[in-house]
Amino acid sequence: MSRDADVLVVGGGPVGLAAAIEARLAGLSVVVLEPREGPVDKACGEGLMPGALPLLERLGVDPEGAPLVGVSYRSRGVVADHRFEGGPGRGVRRTVLHAALADRARALGVSLVTCRAEGIAQDASGVTAGGLRADWLLAADGLHSPARRALGLERPGPTGQRRFGIRQHFEVAPWNDHIEVHWTRDAEVYVTPLGPDLVGVAVLGVQGADIEAAIASTVGERLRDARPLSDRRGAGPFGQRAARVQLGRVLLVGDASGYVDAITGEGLRLGFEQARVAVAALTGGRPYEREWRRVTRPFRVLTRGLVGAASSPLRGGIVPLAARAPRLYGAVVERLAR
Numbered sequence: 001m002s003r004d005a006d007v008l009v010v011g012g013g014p015v016g017l018a019a020a021i022e023a024r025l026a027g028l029s030v031v032v033l034e035p036r037e038g039p040v041d042k043a044c045g046e047g048l049m050p051g052a053l054p055l056l057e058r059l060g061v062d063p064e065g066a067p068l069v070g071v072s073y074r075s076r077g078v079v080a081d082h083r084f085e086g087g088p089g090r091g092v093r094r095t096v097l098h099a100a101l102a103d104r105a106r107a108l109g110v111s112l113v114t115c116r117a118e119g120i121a122q123d124a125s126g127v128t129a130g131g132l133r134a135d136w137l138l139a140a141d142g143l144h145s146p147a148r149r150a151l152g153l154e155r156p157g158p159t160g161q162r163r164f165g166i167r168q169h170f171e172v173a174p175w176n177d178h179i180e181v182h183w184t185r186d187a188e189v190y191v192t193p194l195g196p197d198l199v200g201v202a203v204l205g206v207q208g209a210d211i212e213a214a215i216a217s218t219v220g221e222r223l224r225d226a227r228p229l230s231d232r233r234g235a236g237p238f239g240q241r242a243a244r245v246q247l248g249r250v251l252l253v254g255d256a257s258g259y260v261d262a263i264t265g266e267g268l269r270l271g272f273e274q275a276r277v278a279v280a281a282l283t284g285g286r287p288y289e290r291e292w293r294r295v296t297r298p299f300r301v302l303t304r305g306l307v308g309a310a311s312s313p314l315r316g317g318i319v320p321l322a323a324r325a326p327r328l329y330g331a332v333v334e335r336l337a338r
């Protein structure tokens with residue numbers, strides 16, 4: 001069978017597109033398979049942490065959005081603000097991010113094919129999916145990655161209560177230049193400024209968490225007269241694991257490679273970093289499996305720790321502790337943001 005490209009990317013979400021751009025910049029020919037057309041939307045808090053911006057910059061992508069100068073934890077009148085030390089992150093609507101990545105990929109000669117990839121198969125000389133063949137395949141097909149399952153790499157997620165998230169947009173001037181995180185009894189409400197008259201509200205919690213009460217008791221007043229600009233969209237459960245992130249000629253990147261939780265707002269920065277080290281591995285760099293562990297370690301350790309505390313009787317003490325110990329709180333935020 002003839003070869004269609006050096007690299008097939010399965011999944012044209014932000015991480016798949018970032019991986020495709022990385023691969024083109026490394027001189028490889030790339031085809032991306034993505035079933036959804038147009039700027040693709042998805043449930044997300046839409047906060048690009050400061051460390052995501054240089055990763056996008058090296059890809060030649062600079063999406064419009066609103067500056068995020070820090071993180072503001074809030075609970076029952078207690079406020080713990082941390083200002084990012086090395087400059088702001090950015091709140092960017094997912095459709096804007098997707099369009100910017102897709103435009104850049106097309107401009108570099110990436111071929112974007114509207115198709116659901118099925119039937120991944122590999123042999124000594126190549127890998128096929130969706131009827132196309134290449135030397136390598138980067139699977140960036142999301143949290144519930146069909147590729148991960150088809151390759152037998154799916155592993156049970158963590159035990160305990162499963163967590164989910166939803167998001168919705170509102171037409172209202174942002175009232176804070178920090179990402180606000182309101183901790184209620186059983187949910188976390190994230191408010192992200194995205195533009196002059198646009199905020200995103202994301203709510204995370206365990207199945208059965210009272211989302212309406214969480215929104216009403218935290219940002220209900222702010223949103224009282226604000227026009228909803230999108231329907232609610234959800235995703236989860238979050239805890240997803242892969243036995244390994246490379247099997248022969250297939251490398252898992254982004255949420256497909258395993259995910260802990262959105263509680264630290266990290267998925268995009270981490271996914272772009274994974275795309276970078278995956279393509280480096282294809283072009284003679286360090287082995288992906290080891291690099292993946294290295295770049296994801298702080299996220300895996302700190303996010304598991306925070307989810308553990310959030311799901312325990314310690315939950316009510318998290319914001320007061322952040323307010324009382326600003327250096328510890330700041331160190332954790334900084335470790336995750338870059």
Ligand SMILES: Cc1cc2nc3c(=O)[nH]c(=O)nc-3n(C[C@H](O)[C@H](O)[C@H](O)COP(=O)(O)OP(=O)(O)OC[C@H]3O[C@@H](n4cnc5c(N)ncnc54)[C@H](O)[C@@H]3O)c2cc1C
Nearest residue numbers: 011013014015045046047117141142165235254255267268
């Ligand atoms: C409520 C919520 C809030 C979040 N907040 C933040 C935040 O503030 N900041 C942050 O950085 N991260 C956040 N995240 C995490 C972030 O959204 C993800 O980490 C990110 O979307 C991962 O990107 P991805 O490209 O790996 O996967 P996805 O964005 O899920 O893209 C996967 C793509 O694969 C495609 N696909 C699936 N199956 C196939 C197939 N068989 N063939 C071809 N294509 C296929 C899908 O159509 C999709 O377009 C949040 C997540 C949630 C749920």
